[in-house]
Amino acid sequence: MTAPSTRPVRKRIGRKGGASDREPGVTTPRVRAAGDDRPRAPIRTRGLTKLYGDLVAVDHLDLEVQAGEIFGLLGQNGAGKTTTILMLLGLTEPTDGQARVVGLDPARRPLEVKRRVGYLPDAVGFYSDMSGRDNLRYTARLNRIERDEAEDVIDEALEQVGLTARADDSTDTYSRGMLQRLGIADALIKDPDVLILDEPTTAIDPLGVTEILELLRTLVRDRQMAILLSSHLLNQVQSVCDRIGIFSAGRLIGQGTMGELAARFGEDSAHIEAEIEPPADAGPERVREVLSAIPGVTKVTSRSIHGSTTWNVTVKPASDDARVRRAILAAATSTGLDLTSVRPIEPALEDIYRRAVERAAHGHARDVR
Ligand SMILES: Nc1ncnc2c1ncn2[C@@H]1O[C@H](COP(=O)(O)OP(=O)(O)O)[C@@H](O)[C@H]1O
Ligand SMILES: [Mg+2]
Numbered sequence: 001m002t003a004p005s006t007r008p009v010r011k012r013i014g015r016k017g018g019a020s021d022r023e024p025g026v027t028t029p030r031v032r033a034a035g036d037d038r039p040r041a042p043i044r045t046r047g048l049t050k051l052y053g054d055l056v057a058v059d060h061l062d063l064e065v066q067a068g069e070i071f072g073l074l075g076q077n078g079a080g081k082t083t084t085i086l087m088l089l090g091l092t093e094p095t096d097g098q099a100r101v102v103g104l105d106p107a108r109r110p111l112e113v114k115r116r117v118g119y120l121p122d123a124v125g126f127y128s129d130m131s132g133r134d135n136l137r138y139t140a141r142l143n144r145i146e147r148d149e150a151e152d153v154i155d156e157a158l159e160q161v162g163l164t165a166r167a168d169d170s171t172d173t174y175s176r177g178m179l180q181r182l183g184i185a186d187a188l189i190k191d192p193d194v195l196i197l198d199e200p201t202t203a204i205d206p207l208g209v210t211e212i213l214e215l216l217r218t219l220v221r222d223r224q225m226a227i228l229l230s231s232h233l234l235n236q237v238q239s240v241c242d243r244i245g246i247f248s249a250g251r252l253i254g255q256g257t258m259g260e261l262a263a264r265f266g267e268d269s270a271h272i273e274a275e276i277e278p279p280a281d282a283g284p285e286r287v288r289e290v291l292s293a294i295p296g297v298t299k300v301t302s303r304s305i306h307g308s309t310t311w312n313v314t315v316k317p318a319s320d321d322a323r324v325r326r327a328i329l330a331a332a333t334s335t336g337l338d339l340t341s342v343r344p345i346e347p348a349l350e351d352i353y354r355r356a357v358e359r360a361a362h363g364h365a366r367d368v369r
Helices: 081-088 112-114 133-140 147-161 178-190 206-223 232-238 259-265 284-292 316-334 351-363
Strands: 044-052 055-065 069-074 094-103 116-122 193-198 226-231 243-248 253-257 270-275 296-304 308-315 338-345
Touching: 044 081, 055 069, 055 081, 055 094, 055 133, 055 226, 055 253, 055 308, 069 081, 069 206, 069 232, 081 193, 081 226, 112 116, 112 133, 112 226, 116 178, 133 147, 133 178, 147 178, 147 206, 178 193, 193 206, 193 232, 206 232, 226 232, 243 259, 243 351, 253 259, 253 351, 270 284, 270 316, 284 296, 284 308, 284 316, 308 316, 316 338
Parallel strands: 069 226, 069 243, 116 193, 193 226
Antiparallel strands: 044 055, 044 094, 243 253, 270 308, 270 338, 296 308
């Protein structure tokens, strides 16, 4: 049921005078009291734009991140990810457009937004001569959490990020992954509805990355947070995010689930991989003939490793994928081919990303508004 390293987390520890015990789902969808309300999408932007001189760092960004999801802002260096995050936190002012974070305008109410949003910058800083626990106590004091309550909240956060055993060691003995986890614990002290992480896994080793990503999934599940993370690392975004926004030169050029992005930016063909050996009295050409004869198959290639042959079958349109897999099974049986496996190949975010960027550059390039 629950992950071994986590115990159930109380929701809304220490929130003072807020909308803490409002029933979920009873908020009025349209009319909301200003400020102290929980909107459906804890992060929303409309036409959010930031210019640095002539440079358009963020260009009319429309974004929504829901509670209970991890949204990945994916883009190369300089795409505008950090600038977007700084505007969401009220740390830099938009040139145009607006943002709402937990229902608040960060440009007007930056302090309240900071109080309710956990933020992990790309370089986490802690007092290195203090223990992890003391660093969190410092944060608790800054957030005016009472002492007794703070100790509980701190224990809980340390437990959740798996740092309990090292909590009283000074942070200059921590690995980068541990510092990153302490950064997440630090963000959890405020019991935020929203967690924003800027390139959270860039500087840590692969094992640490897996831990951090699993931790984020746990937080979304246990606390129903909305998590926005930025990254230039495709495989990490693909593995942890529910939805992905492809960001290029300040513009969001596509967003959705992997499936939605694949449908929009894919080549509208699917790929199937099958391991098939020809019958004893025929060569590989026989397999190629059988596969090529299946309706919907547009291309057949093969490679042999250690005497077994893997076939890659291209299917168009992509929606014919399942039908063609069944047809391959049936054809192998009726023609006496030795088929040991047949499976769909997941589209890679890398291909989708490349196509989205190409299409944005060639198609409606820089439609200046
Ligand atoms: N304070 C600043 N002044 C001028 N230009 C900036 C500033 N911050 C960022 N930029 C520029 O804005 C663009 C987006 O930067 P940034 O948001 O840091 O991208 P990312 O986080 O995706 O790497 C880049 O071209 C960057 O050089
Ligand atoms: Mg950045």
